[in-house]
Structures are given as C-alpha cells and as structure tokens.
Amino acid sequence: MLQQTPVARVIPRLEAWLDRWPTPADLAASPPGEAVRAWDNLGYPRRALWLHAAAVQIVERHGGVVPRDVDALLALTGIGDYTARAVAVFSFGDRHPVVDTNTRRVIARAVLGQAQPGPPHARRDLDAMEALLPLETVESTVVNAAMMELGAVVCVARTPRCDACPLAEVCAWRSAGYPAYDGPTKAVQKAYEGSDRHVRGLIMRELRAAHVPVTDAEIASLWPDPIQRDRALAGLLSDGLAVRSPSPDAPGYLLP
Numbered sequence: 416m417l418q419q420t421p422v423a424r425v426i427p428r429l430e431a432w433l434d435r436w437p438t439p440a441d442l443a444a445s446p447p448g449e450a451v452r453a454w455d456n457l458g459y460p461r462r463a464l465w466l467h468a469a470a471v472q473i474v475e476r477h478g479g480v481v482p483r484d485v486d487a488l489l490a491l492t493g494i495g496d497y498t499a500r501a502v503a504v505f506s507f508g509d510r511h512p513v514v515d516t517n518t519r520r521v522i523a524r525a526v527l528g529q530a531q532p533g534p535p536h537a538r539r540d541l542d543a544m545e546a547l548l549p550l551e552t553v554e555s556t557v558v559n560a561a562m563m564e565l566g567a568v569v570c571v572a573r574t575p576r577c578d579a580c581p582l583a584e585v586c587a588w589r590s591a592g593y594p595a596y597d598g599p600t601k602a603v604q605k606a607y608e609g610s611d612r613h614v615r616g617l618i619m620r621e622l623r624a625a626h627v628p629v630t631d632a633e634i635a636s637l638w639p640d641p642i643q644r645d646r647a648l649a650g651l652l653s654d655g656l657a658v659r660s661p662s663p664d665a666p667g668y669l670l671p
Contacts, residue, residue: 439470450463451670455623483503504555505560510550512559513559518563519532525588528588531600547562614647617638
C-alpha cells in the first residue's frame with residue numbers, strides 16, 4: 416500500500432483492510448473485485464489483484480501461513496525483492512539485506528560519496544547493503560530499519576539534515592564537499608493529468624462505486640477522447656481489473 420502512496424493515506428486504509436481481512440485465508444475467500452474496491456484510491460490497483468492472488472497462493476501452498484523463506488515469498492504473485500526480504504526480516508527476524516529508495520540514497524552518499532544513487536539495480540543494491548550488515552541477526556535487523564529511517568527522515572533527497580546525521584563524520588559525500596550527481600538518471604514519469612493512467616483511474620473509480628454493470632454510455636461520459644478511452648478500458652480488461660458482464664440483460668463492465 417505504501418508504494419507511491421503517502422503514509423497518512425495508507426494508515427486508515429490498512430486498518431480497514433485488516434479489520435475486514437485479518438488473515439490471508441479471509442482475503443482469499445473474497446472475490447478479487449472486493450479487494451480492488453477496498454483498495455480504493457491507493458493507486459496502482461493491480462497491486463490489489465496481486466495481493467489477493469498471493470493470499471490464495473498462501474492458502475493453497477502454505478496452509479494459510481505467510482512463508483518465512485525468501486524464495487517462497489518471491490514465488491508469490493506481486494512479491495519482489497524488497498517485500499520478500501522485508502517480510503523475512505521484520506516479521507520473522509531473519510538476516511537479509513532490505514533495500515528501498517531511502518536505503519539506496521544513504522549508501523550512495525555515506526559510502527560512495529554520490530549525491531544520488533542513480534537508477535536501481537537489484538543485485539548491486541542488495542550486495543551493497545549486505546556488505547554493511549552485522550553478522551548478528553538482531554543487529555542486522557536494527558541496521559536495516561535504521562538505514563531506511565535515516566534516509567526517510569534525515570538523509571532526505573532535496574534538503575538533507577547533515578547537522579543531525581549520526582553518519583556525518585564518516586559520510587563520503589560530506590567529506591568530498593557535497594559534489595553534484597553526474598551519473599545516469601532514471602526516466603522521468605510523464606504527467607498524470609490527461610495520461611492513460613488518468614483515464615484508467617476515472618474508469619476504475621466508476622467501477623468501484625458501482626454494484627451493477629457500468630455501461631458503455633456511462634464509460635463514454637468519463638472521457639471525451641474515444642481512442643484514449645478505449646485504450647484505457649482495453650488495458651483494464653487485459654490486466655484483469657475489469658470484466659465484461661456475463662449477463663446479456665445487463666451489458667457493461669464490472670470489477671472481477
């Protein structure tokens with residue numbers, strides 16, 4: 416839920432989610448469309464489908480218990496390196512490197528002397544964090560959490576609080592005089608307003624609000640450009656976020 420979404424918006428949604436579905440089995444027993452509806456405006460609604468699919472897999476493969484093993488976690492739909500290792504480390508207390516955007520920034524500055532970390536690279540980023548972890552499991556968990564928190568609160572992207580940083584005396588970037596970053600950069604995401612993502616969001620909002628099929632006419636009223644609108648709808652159908660109504664008496668589109 417926290418991917419691309421501020422914490423303040425996530426907390427009430429997470430609390431409502433866990434009240435409704437406290438276990439993977441509870442979520443797996445509901446239709447996937449209900450997960451999409453409950454996800455509401457958290458962004459990237461495919462993640463709701465993935466989470467539902469992962470819950471089903473946890474029930475079918477692991478007796479309803481979230482697995483501890485990183486490879487077993489990675490085998491679940493929608494679970495990548497960060498999530499798998501975060502679950503293994505922070506839920507089960509195992510020793511693994513956990514890397515997020517904040518961690519990468521701290522490593523880039525304190526260790527490599529760079530203003531920014533550059534584009535993500537899973538193997539390189541994990542190896543860099545692994546090299547910093549203590550061998551003792553409890554301490555390694557603390558270091559994982561501390562690096563993430565340091566990047567989120569102190570070593571922030573635009574105005575780092577170097578005067579309050581516990582790594583100030585050993586920071587390579589600070590020692591080098593804060594050189595500007597001149598390495599490769601990741602692609603800049605296109606503006607949301609007027610994009611296909613925007614149109615998909617409008618259609619998804621209509622589907623979440625409806626408990627009967629949304630007609631073609633209703634969807635046509637959401638966006639004036641028919642080509643872009645049809646492309647957005649086709650993408651939602653392809654992603655499994657929308658389905659055509661099976662009833663010929665009630666044509667239209669529904670959540671899955």
